[in-house]
Amino acid sequence: MSELSRVCLDSKESKKNTLRGLIIVFSLTLLIICSTQAQGQSSKKSGWELITTDTELDILNVISTEGNEVWGFGESGLMMHSDDKGHNWNIFDSITNENLTSSDYLNGNLAIAGSNGLVMIKRGVSEWLDLSIPDNSIDLKDIAISSDDYFFVIGDKGTLWNYDGDAWENISMNGSMQYNSISFIDDNNGQNGIIVGNNGLILTTIDQGVTWDIITPPDAIKNSNIISIELFSNSKAYATTQEGRILVSRNLETSIGFEWDLVTEEKLPDNNIQIVNIDVINPLKIIITGTNNYIATSKDGGNTVEEHNISLIPLEMNWTIYDIEMIDGFCGVLSGSQGIILVTGINEDGCTEGLDQTLGFQIEEFNKFGKFADKYSSWMLDGLIATMKIVGFGILFGFIIGITLAMLKTAPTSLKDMLESHLERVIFFSWFMLPLSVLLTRQFENILFSVLVIITLLLIIKLIEFVNNNNYSEELSGQEGFFGLVISSERRLLWTRILGLSYIVGIPNIRGMEIRGGFAMIFESVISFKKLDLSGVAYIFAPIGDPMAFSYFILGIFITFPGLLLLTSNGKYSNVEIPYLKDKKIVIKPWELRPLNSLATLYTDMFRNTPLVVQFLFLHFGIEMGKRIENAADGIFDNIPYLADIFSDRIYLSAICALAMNSGAYQCETLRGAIAAIPSGQMEAGRSIGLTYLQTMRLIILPQSIRICIPPLGNEMVNLVLNSSLAMVIGYTELTRQGKLINAITFQITWTWGMVMISYFVVTWTLALILRRIEVKTKIPGLGIV
């Protein structure tokens, strides 16, 4: 015998060593792979095209007027014009030597402002008209036309001038203010205007500049310089600080500009970049530009900005993008230092960049896989982590659900046992606990609260029983009953019938204390179904038509059936025999019905007979599982950031629920099979030394059956990992969806999906290895084969 066991041990030892070797080789390979620097080159295509102009001067601003016309203005009186959306430029002879810093266009009026107080205006096709402000010592920073002949300029030291069609008027307020940008709304007769400046300065007018209100900026940008402002519509205005934080003023009721929200939480990562301009294409799509070749787009109204990669265009590092002008939302022009112009690419369909695409976003052409993998493996990793997150919780909760269901399914508690051995207990629960829970739910309109109360009561009862039963004495304690409550055997039948009657009739409506009995529930739900006005076969969809009525219907059946059975009981628990031929009969065993088993079967049948995708869709969109959990947990976990994060992501919650509930149904069947595989003698042996059913289950049956079902359970877990890819249908960004996104950007179909496949393989294979190891570790001699 000892020889044999030594052999066993030896083989186990060698198996262990092989496994250890495998793991070491695997991790070494991984380490080598990870530490190798990816090599390779990539050529990139940018969404922007470089246009060469015949000037080296800085182009300080561009503005589109009518149609395809674009004007550019710059240093030393540089004026340029294009009539094909910025692709070909015509440079005019200088009519001034001042730097033209700013321009504005409204209804055929094109106004420019520059250094030394220069203001010029061009009405329609007429020549430029000099309208410089009287004080020519002021360098003007920005100009804004509020209505046809009415405009404003701002300059150094808080100077603000207003032209009313006849003459300039100095309406400067406070010399310590430093203005940066001014913008007036294009409609509404130009009444609404905003000026922004250093140290969080915001001024707003709603009477065309007669009075200006100083607005308190959001706290976070109190000391920041607000560099650029654009009034997009009469309900939205956007501004940006020098650090690239975008502010928005949305006001639907009153005029905008009075209340500001900071939408971009993060500053730019690079301190060297200073934003100079903001351009709003639509309320979601915003472009900001700045020094050091900086251009970035936000596609979500400023919450996140994404930098364009224009490094492929041969620009010097310190190039500043002074201005961007989107002509029609699809085509745009960028101007910068040293006479450089960039335009969005044009093909036969017009501009290639549209609102649906990331403007100026690169489409990289990878000629080496290494570069591709290097860049997108982090995306893969993100997806993998997201997958592991739902898989981990899915396995955990799935196992808990599965084991609970398997216990319910194998529970031997039939109606007969319940009444025979636990009549007192059943009466207590039916007449006290159940009504209490119903009334509590009704009173507080919160099912969670009543569930908590019931659980607490149950725990108290269990505790008292535990204390009572642990007083083991040498003498027999005799009859026990339920807390000394014992119904004598002559009376049992009577009480059984009364209990049955109470199930059927419930509590009549007295002072709103009504609790409906089984009959009433069925009756009312049938009436509700009738009201749905369905025809024929459409009645199978009644559960969705009136879910409340349906649940009452099911509940009603669950209550009425035992009710009737108890009411007609003769105390013998005999089978019902219906003869249908001379010597044949149908035998119905109503007392053998196991309520817990029925409940579990209902659950598993639901989840095993519907597709997982539909379950995802139904749970997330249909009944908004994630949202409900999120709302229920609202504020509870505020102090635990990790949990708070989990409970605030409704897609994540829904994904976990769907996976766990589905997997639970399957794991239940696996576990049930394994429980059934344990010889019945084990249960008898456990019971014969005095363990309760649950103790025997927990201490003897389950430890053995779980060992048996590790291989099928492992299968189920691998399935769960693979099934998790379906979470993409509800918008959960796991590995597969991540793959789809990468694909959408790079169009590298083979590489992308190949990498996704390998990632899945690594995860499931590792999982399988771990399970194999667990199987070897928990192996018990004499249980199962090999």
Place this chain on the structure above:
Amino acid sequence: MNKEVLNVKDMHKIYPGGVHAVKGVSFYVNEGESVAIIGSSGSGKSTVLRCINRLIEPTEGIVMLKGNRINTPVVDINEIRSRIGMVFQSFELFAHLKVLQNITLGLIHVRGMSESEAEDLALSVLERVDMLDRKDAYPGNLSGGQKQRVAIARALAMKPEILLFDEPTSALDPELIGSVLENIRSLADEGMTMVIVTHEIGFARDVADRIIYMDQGIIAEEGGSDIIDNPQTERMQKFLSTWD
């Protein structure tokens, strides 16, 4: 001295399939007495034994343990069972637990003993059945005889008021039977109250104070160990003749 430990009155068992396995069996067991139940296969002896600790519910009849009726719905059957030890034909050791844990399990979870207390007691009963050296082995690595001795130790550790043996040697090789029977014999000598269902006629004669012969669900003959040598009824004579 003649204190009655177990009394079975008019026990009937009808299985759900309709088989009437036990048809009115009555007997008693006094303290310190060992009673052997013999009979051919299907005579209902195992059913009677299982009905005593209600692993099978008797359809009718009364089972009294120390004067208390135990087959009513209202008694705590788990407590009753912890007072009635049982040894099975196929041992039914808990395969995932070592020998020592097999014995301490009931002590800890039923008797509420601490782990060290339970271990002390378990070691002492293992010594009694001469299995102390294999206390850390898994049941799967034990021979049949050793398993059955551990099973006896497991039942003994609960300090039962009565010990039921359900054909304890039927699943054993002939050369392994000896050690198990030796253990049971020594228990009888120590005055353990026992009911033994067995096919070992010779052993029954040696050990049992009284012998009950069952045939077709009823007690056909009952008496002292001498009835083996002088069977009164024809049926028992026939039964014994097949064993010689």
